[in-house]
Amino acid sequence: MSEYIIKNGTVYDPKTEVKGEVKDICIKDGKIVDKVSSKAKSIDAKGKTVMAGAVEIHAHVAGPKVNEGRNYRPEDKLFSYQPGGKNTRMAGGFSIPTTFKTGYEYAKMGYTTVMEAAMPPLYARHVHEEIKDTPIIDEGAFPVFGNNWFVFEYLKNNEMDNVMAYISWLLKTTKGYAIKIVNPGGSEAWGWGENCTTIHDPVPYFDITPAEIMKGLLTANEKMGLPHSIHVHTNNLGNPGNYTDTLDTFKLAQGVKPNNKFGRDQVFHHTHVQFHSYGGDSWLNFESKAKEIMDYVNANKNMTIDLGCVTLDETTTMTADGPFEHHLTTLNHLKWANVDVELETSSGIVPYVYDPNVKVCAIQWAIGLELALYTKDPMRSFITTDHPNAGPFTRYPRIFKWLMSDKSRQEMLKGFKYSDKVIAATNLASLDREITFYELAQMTRAGPAKSLGLTNMFGGLAPGMEADVVIYDINEAKIKDPEEIEKAFSAATHVFKSGTLVVDNGEIVSNGNKRTLWVDAKVPTNAQVERDVQMKFLKYYSVNLNNYEVSDHYVANPYVIEVEN
Amino acid sequence: MDTVKLTAKVVPELYLEAEHISPDVFAGKSTQEIGDLSVHMGNQTYKIADYFTVEGKAGATAADTKIVVAGDVSKVKYIGMKMTAGEVEVLGNADMYVGAWMAGGKILVKGNVDSFAGIAMTGGELIIEGNAKNYIGAAYRGDWRGMQGGKIVVKGNVGSDVGSNINGGTIDIGGNADVHLATHADGGTIIVRGVAKGRVGGQMVKGDIYCLGGVERMMPSYKFDHTEEVEFEGKKMNFQVYFGDLGERHGKKKGEIIYGKIYLGTAEKSDATEPKVAAPSEKKVRLNDLQTNQLVSALKEMKEPSVQEVRTYIFDNFNIDMKPSQVSRLISTLKR
Numbered sequence: 053m054s055e056y057i058i059k060n061g062t063v064y065d066p067k068t069e070v071k072g073e074v075k076d077i078c079i080k081d082g083k084i085v086d087k088v089s090s091k092a093k094s095i096d097a098k099g100k101t102v103m104a105g106a107v108e109i110h111a112h113v114a115g116p117k118v119n120e121g122r123n124y125r126p127e128d129k130l131f132s133y134q135p136g137g138k139n140t141r142m143a144g145g146f147s148i149p150t151t152f153k154t155g156y157e158y159a160k161m162g163y164t165t166v167m168e169a170a171m172p173p174l175y176a177r178h179v180h181e182e183i184k185d186t187p188i189i190d191e192g193a194f195p196v197f198g199n200n201w202f203v204f205e206y207l208k209n210n211e212m213d214n215v216m217a218y219i220s221w222l223l224k225t226t227k228g229y230a231i232k233i234v235n236p237g238g239s240e241a242w243g244w245g246e247n248c249t250t251i252h253d254p255v256p257y258f259d260i261t262p263a264e265i266m267k268g269l270l271t272a273n274e275k276m277g278l279p280h281s282i283h284v285h286t287n288n289l290g291n292p293g294n295y296t297d298t299l300d301t302f303k304l305a306q307g308v309k310p311n312n313k314f315g316r317d318q319v320f321h322h323t324h325v326q327f328h329s330y331g332g333d334s335w336l337n338f339e340s341k342a343k344e345i346m347d348y349v350n351a352n353k354n355m356t357i358d359l360g361c362v363t364l365d366e367t368t369t370m371t372a373d374g375p376f377e378h379h380l381t382t383l384n385h386l387k388w389a390n391v392d393v394e395l396e397t398s399s400g401i402v403p404y405v406y407d408p409n410v411k412v413c414a415i416q417w418a419i420g421l422e423l424a425l426y427t428k429d430p431m432r433s434f435i436t437t438d439h440p441n442a443g444p445f446t447r448y449p450r451i452f453k454w455l456m457s458d459k460s461r462q463e464m465l466k467g468f469k470y471s472d473k474v475i476a477a478t479n480l481a482s483l484d485r486e487i488t489f490y491e492l493a494q495m496t497r498a499g500p501a502k503s504l505g506l507t508n509m510f511g512g513l514a515p516g517m518e519a520d521v522v523i524y525d526i527n528e529a530k531i532k533d534p535e536e537i538e539k540a541f542s543a544a545t546h547v548f549k550s551g552t553l554v555v556d557n558g559e560i561v562s563n564g565n566k567r568t569l570w571v572d573a574k575v576p577t578n579a580q581v582e583r584d585v586q587m588k589f590l591k592y593y594s595v596n597l598n599n600y601e602v603s604d605h606y607v608a609n610p611y612v613i614e615v616e617n
Numbered sequence: 618m619d620t621v622k623l624t625a626k627v628v629p630e631l632y633l634e635a636e637h638i639s640p641d642v643f644a645g646k647s648t649q650e651i652g653d654l655s656v657h658m659g660n661q662t663y664k665i666a667d668y669f670t671v672e673g674k675a676g677a678t679a680a681d682t683k684i685v686v687a688g689d690v691s692k693v694k695y696i697g698m699k700m701t702a703g704e705v706e707v708l709g710n711a712d713m714y715v716g717a718w719m720a721g722g723k724i725l726v727k728g729n730v731d732s733f734a735g736i737a738m739t740g741g742e743l744i745i746e747g748n749a750k751n752y753i754g755a756a757y758r759g760d761w762r763g764m765q766g767g768k769i770v771v772k773g774n775v776g777s778d779v780g781s782n783i784n785g786g787t788i789d790i791g792g793n794a795d796v797h798l799a800t801h802a803d804g805g806t807i808i809v810r811g812v813a814k815g816r817v818g819g820q821m822v823k824g825d826i827y828c829l830g831g832v833e834r835m836m837p838s839y840k841f842d843h844t845e846e847v848e849f850e851g852k853k854m855n856f857q858v859y860f861g862d863l864g865e866r867h868g869k870k871k872g873e874i875i876y877g878k879i880y881l882g883t884a885e886k887s888d889a890t891e892p893k894v895a896a897p898s899e900k901k902v903r904l905n906d907l908q909t910n911q912l913v914s915a916l917k918e919m920k921e922p923s924v925q926e927v928r929t930y931i932f933d934n935f936n937i938d939m940k941p942s943q944v945s946r947l948i949s950t951l952k953r
Contacts, residue, residue, distance in 0.1 A: 124759065125759050126757070126758045126759040126760075127756075127757050127758065127759045127760035128759075130757055130760075385866065386761055387759075387761070403761075
C-alpha cells in the first residue's frame with residue numbers, strides 16, 4: 053500500500069488534543085503512522101484544515117424503509133440524477149438518495165463511517181444488501197430490540213441471562229452492531245392501534261412498560277460489555293410537552309456505570325433529541341425546552357446525545373415508530389406508508405415539508421441548534437439530522453455554518469415569517485456561542501467514535517488508528533463570510549479512507565474498500581433461548597429460521613468486533 | 618419581440634427529448650449557439666441543429682423571444698419545459714410534456730399533444746387547438762402538487778387523469794373528458810364543455826368542476842346539494858351543484874365545511890334533483906334468439922366455459938363485443 057504525507061495542514065484532532073496546530077500527518081498501509089519514508093506521496097495542505105474522517109452515529113441510509121421511501125417518492129428523484137463517471141455510477145435522489153449517491157455524498161463531505169440507525173431483524177438481509185451497494189464508507193447497522201417479543205417475555209420474567217443470550221444471537225444472526233430501541237412498547241402497541249405515550253404506559257397483552265424495557269436492555273448491554281451503549285429513541289416523539297417524558301427516560305440511566313473494554317464512557321445514547329425537547333401543550337404554545345434537556349445532559353456524564361437538527365427542507369420522514377408516522381399523516385395529509393414487522397417492530401413513512409414560513413418548523417430548527425450551543429461537553433453531543441427525518445445528511449455543512457456563525461443564525465431568525473413568535477418561543481436569539489473547529493471535530497469525529505466504542509479506530513489521528521483523513525480548503529482564522537464554511541465542508545479537497553485516497557480535488561477517484569462492522573458478543577450457550585427461537589419461528593414467523601440469518605455472503609467485507617465476557 | 622424559427626428536418630427514429638426548446642434557454646443566444654444546444658434520444662446526446670434548421674433571432678430576454686416550431690415534431694418531448702416568459706408556437710402535433718413545469722409565458726400548439734402537457738404548471742398559458750391525451754395539468758408521478766396556477770385550454774377532447782392533484786389555475790376543455798378527472802384535487806377550476814365520462818373528482822377535497830355536457834356516471838360519494846344560477850362567461854346559466862368527495866377529510870372556513878364542487882350544466886332552470894346523466898357512450902348489445910340458441914349449443918360443448926372463452930366466441934361468430942360482466946350474466950342465465 054502506498055504512503056502519503058499531508059504537509060503543513062492546520063490539524064484539529066481531539067483524540068491527540070491537537071487544537072489547530074500546523075502539523076504533518078503520515079499514512080502508511082492504511083494506518084496513521086509517526087513517519088513515512090522519502091518515497092511517500094506528499095500533499096500540500098498549507099492554509100487548509102485537516103481532520104480525521106467524520107463518524108455518523110445515526111442515519112437511515114439502508115434497508116426496507118429507506119427503499120420504500122425511494123419507491124413511493126419518485127418526485128424526490130426528479131431532476132436530481134447525475135450520470136455515471138469514470139469512478140462513479142449513476143446516482144440521484146435528494147432526501148432518500150440511491151445507495152451510490154449516499155456513499156459519494158458522505159465521502160465528499162469527509163464522512164468515512166456511517167451507522168444505519170434502525171434495522172428490522174426480519175429484513176436484515178435487505179439492509180446488508182444495500183450496505184454492500186453503498187461505496188467507500190464503512191457501515192454498521194443497529195437492529196431494533198425495543199418492541200421485540202422475546203425481549204418482552206424474558207424481561208417480564210426477569211430472565212437476564214436469556215435476554216443476553218438472545219441479544220447475542222440476534223446481533224450475530226443479523227450482523228448487527230448495537231441495541232437500538234425505538235418507541236419502546238409503542239410500536240408493538242401500534243399493532244393494537246394503540247401507542248405508549250409515556251414511559252410508564254404498559255404495552256397491551258405483554259403488560260410491560262417502556263421504562264422496564266429500556267432499563268432491562270441497558271442492564272443487559274452493560275453486563276455484556278458491548279462497544280456501543282443502548283441507542284434510544286424514546287416514547288412520545290414530536291409532541292408538544294414531550295420533554296418531561298424525555299427527562300424521565302434520561303433518568304433511567306442515572307448513576308449506572310459503564311462496563312466495557314472499548315473506551316466508552318456512556319451507558320445511554322439518546323438520538324435526535326430535537327424531536328424530544330418540546331414544551332407547551334399544543335401547537336399554539338409550542339416552545340423550546342432545549343435548556344432543560346441540556347442542563348440534565350451536561351450534569352450527567354454517563355450519557356450521550358445526537359441532535360436531529362431540522363434543516364428546513366422538503367424531506368421524507370421514516371421511522372420504526374409506526375404510530376408517530378400515522379399521527380404525522382393526519383397532520384399534513386401527505387401519503388403514508390406503514391408496515392408491521394411481525395414479532396419485532398412496526399414502521400412508517402410520510403413526506404414532510406419543513407417550511408420556514410410555518411412557526412412550528414422554524415421553532416424546531418431553532419431547538420436543534422440550541423441543543424448544540426447549550427452543550428458543555430462536545431464529546432457527548434453529536435451533530436445529526438436523523439437523516440432523512442429532520443433533513444438530508446447532505447445539509448450537514450449548512451448546520452456547521454449555523455453553529456459556527458452567530459451572524460448566519462440571526463439572519464435566519466429575522467427572516468422567518470413569524471420571526472417574533474419564533475424568537476419568543478426559543479432562546480436561540482440570546483445564544484451567541486460559536487462552535488469552533490476543534491469542537492466541531494469533537495461533535496462529528498472523536499465524540500461519536502468514542503460513543504460507538506470505536507475510539508481506537510476512527511475519529512482521530514493518533515498513530516495506529518485507521519487512516520481516515522480529510523482536508524478542507526478553509527482556514528478557521530480567516531473566515532470572512534459564513535457561506536465559506538458551508539462551501540468548504542460540502543466539498544473536501546482530499547479524503548482518505550483507510551489509507552486509500554478516495555476523494556482527490558473534490559472528485560471521487562476510488563470506491564475504496566468498504567467494510568461492514570458488526571459485533572460478535574460471546575455468551576454461554578443457552579438451550580432455552582435456542583428452543584424459544586425455534587418455537588417462535590415455527591409458530592409465528594412468516595419465514596423459516598434458515599431464511600432469516602444474514603449469512604456470510606451478504607456481508608462482503610466484514611469487520612467483526614469480538615466481545616468476550 | 619424577436620422570433621426564432623425551428624424547422625424539423627427529420628422525424629427522429631426514437632423520441633427526442635428537447636427540454637432546451639424554451640425562450641428562457643434561447644434568449645440572448647445566436648442561431649449557432651441555439652443549434653449547439655443538446656437534445657437527447659435514448660442514451661445518446663445530439664445537437665438541436667442535427668434535427669432542426671434554426672433561423673431568425675432570439676431576443677435579449679425570454680420575454681422578448683418567440684419560438685416557432687415547424688415541421689413534424691410529433692416525436693419531440695418537453696417543448697417549452699420550465700419556461701417562465703416569452704412565446705412558443707408549435708404548428709403541428711407535439712409529443713409528451715409540452716409546457717411541463719411551466720411558470721409563465723404562452724404556448725400555442727396548433728395540433729394535438731400527447732400526455733403530461735402542463736404538469737405541475739404554476740403560471741402562464743398553454744393552448745392546445747387539437748386533442749390532448751392523459752395527465753394534462755396533473756402532478757408529476759408521486760407528487761401531491763399538480764397544476765398550481767395559470768391556464769390550460771384544450772379545444773378538443775382530453776384523455777384520462779386530467780388535472781390530478783390540481784390545486785390552482787384553470788383547465789378549460791372544449792370537448793369531452795375521459796375518466797378520473799381532477800382526482801385528489803385541492804383547489805383550481807376545471808371546465809368540461811362536452812361530456813365528462815365518469816369518476817369525476819374522486820378524493821377531491823376542494824375545487825370546482827363545471828361539466829356543461831353532464832357527467833355520464835356520478836361517483837356515489839357525491840351528493841346533490843342545490844341548483845344555482847351562475848354567471849358563466851357573461852351569461853347566466855343554471856347548474857346542479859354536487860358536493861364531495863364525501864369519503865374524504867374536508868377543512869372548514871368560517872364554520873362552514875369546504876367541499877369539492879361539481880357543477881352540472883342544465884339547459885333550463887329546474888329544481889330537479891336527479892343528475893343530468895348523459896347517454897352511455899356504447900349502446901347495450903343483445904343477442905337475438907337465433908344467436909342465443911347457437912350459443913346454448915356451443916356452451917354445452919365447452920366443459921367449463923370461462924367468460925373470456927364465451928366472449929371470444931360471441932365476437933368471432935356474431936361480431937358483437939360484449940362487456941365481460943354482461944357475458945358473465947349471460948352464462949349464468951343460459952345455464953339455468
